[in-house]
Amino acid sequence: MILIIRITALLAALVLGGCQYVAVQSGQLSTAVNAFSKDSKALPVSLWSAQFGGYSASVQPVTVDNQTVFVNSADVISFDGWSITKVSGLKIFTPAWEIQDSGNQRSFLVKGRVVAMHQCEAWLKTSSEDVVRFEQHCIGRQAYTNTILVDNLGQITDIEQVVDSSLMVLRLRLNN
Secondary structure, three states, X not given: OHHHHHHXXXXXXXXXXXOOHHHHHHHHHOOOOOOOOOOOXXXXXXXXXXXXXXXXXXXXXXXXXXXXXXXXXXXXXXEXXXXXXXXXXXXXXXXXXXXXXXXXXXXXXXXXXXXEEEEEOOOEEEEOOOEEEEEEEXXXXXXXXXXXXXXXXXXXXXXXXXXXXXXXXXXXXXXX
16 A cells, blocks of 8 residues: 555656656665565565567566566566666576666677667657656667556556567566
8 A cells, every 4th residue: 555655656746747757766666675685575466477579478576776677487677767677588588688778879788798789869758648658769770669658656567678689579568
């Protein structure tokens, strides 16, 4: 219940504060602590799905080092509130891929080696009655758009981002 009150307050800050989206993320990321220590704590039970290519799996969000990490027994997807920063598993990300942003440059790394670089613009916000949509336009071999959807309670419900050099989209979706 407290989480719903916090999310509602953060949504109000988002709506009233223009580009205060970071506050939504900070509230979500501060609800739990390091998932791989004694003090680890899962976020409230949420049914999320991860989809990449023909692969689909259920994942659970936990907080690790100020990031939301979506995990199951085989997959790990790290999300910093704006970008997916690391992907492991999903039947193809072995070893893990890391995604690093520096200015408008996004680098994709495997074992510390850059395998692709894309140019990405700043996130743009559009709002409707029941959803806030953030879009980021990027160019790799071709143009693509990353998206984040936030519902009217301030909760992220959908994340779609390119996470490798194939330009295939990884989608994380809240199912409940």
